[in-house]
Amino acid sequence: MELKSKIALVTGGSRGLGKNMVQSLAKKGFDVIFTYHTKKDEAQAVIADIEQLGQKGAALQLDTADIKSFDQFLIQVQEVLKDKFDTDHFDFLINNAGIAVYAPFTDTTEEQFDTLLNIHYKGVYFLSQKSLALMNDGGGIVNISTGLARFSTPGYSLYASMKGAIETLTKYMAQELGKRGINVNIVAPGAIETDFGGGMVRDNPELNKHIASITALGRVGRPDDIGSVVAFLCTEDAKWINAQRIEVSGGQNL
Numbered sequence: 001m002e003l004k005s006k007i008a009l010v011t012g013g014s015r016g017l018g019k020n021m022v023q024s025l026a027k028k029g030f031d032v033i034f035t036y037h038t039k040k041d042e043a044q045a046v047i048a049d050i051e052q053l054g055q056k057g058a059a060l061q062l063d064t065a066d067i068k069s070f071d072q073f074l075i076q077v078q079e080v081l082k083d084k085f086d087t088d089h090f091d092f093l094i095n096n097a098g099i100a101v102y103a104p105f106t107d108t109t110e111e112q113f114d115t116l117l118n119i120h121y122k123g124v125y126f127l128s129q130k131s132l133a134l135m136n137d138g139g140g141i142v143n144i145s146t147g148l149a150r151f152s153t154p155g156y157s158l159y160a161s162m163k164g165a166i167e168t169l170t171k172y173m174a175q176e177l178g179k180r181g182i183n184v185n186i187v188a189p190g191a192i193e194t195d196f197g198g199g200m201v202r203d204n205p206e207l208n209k210h211i212a213s214i215t216a217l218g219r220v221g222r223p224d225d226i227g228s229v230v231a232f233l234c235t236e237d238a239k240w241i242n243a244q245r246i247e248v249s250g251g252q253n254l
Contacts, residue, residue, distance in 0.1 A: 012097030020227030035062035091139035174243035190249025216251025
């Protein structure tokens with residue numbers, strides 16, 4: 001009898017770091033459900049990547065800032081689990097979806113605050129909470145933070161402080177979900193070459209060079225530097241890693 005692949009649910013999996021997380025999970029033998037916000041064509045291309053790697057994939061639309069939509073979203077997840085994966089539970093949740101807001105502390109607006117609060121903190125909190133009913137015992141949750149929660153770069157007070165809240169939340173989740181054998185960890189990327197934040201790190205040569213100069217390994221990060229670590233945390237090899245903040249920055253701002 002063929003063993004079923006474990007299933008991961010990744011938010012924001014159609015582009016950037018999330019896309020690489022999905023691909024890395026598929027390479028390690030996971031089936032993957034992932035969410036996209038607006039670009040269905042990009043999501044379809046990622047499903048093709050998953051299937052090319054011999055795994056099953058599915059994409060669902062979700063706005064992680066719209067907390068009231070989560071109940072309906074998880075009904076859709078249940079339907080996909082049944083129809084495509086012949087099961088009723090998944091194993092791993094990766095809370096990756098996010099946006100950046102660059103604004104000095106003195107100029108940050110309440111609207112910007114509320115947007116990032118919903119996406120980076122409230123959304124992660126309640127999607128994780130509501131997903132527990134569909135998660136197998138012995139699985140795991142990976143939250144995504146940022147190097148900016150450790151070191152300070154002017155203009156990111158809002159983004160970084162929300163991620164700081166997630167770092168504290170991760171410890172509490174690990175403590176309370178341990179009785180179900182669910183481990184909870186946080187991955188904190190350094191500066192990465194993606195379209196995140198308008199592609200600043202990737203497209204601004206001076207910024208790219210500056211970040212490389214303050215990074216011990218001498219370059220900025222790439223998506224595959226991060227996705228492989230997230231996928232590793234979902235494997236048996238990482239079963240005893242719990243409540244940890246793993247910074248994946250190449251040694252930035254040491």
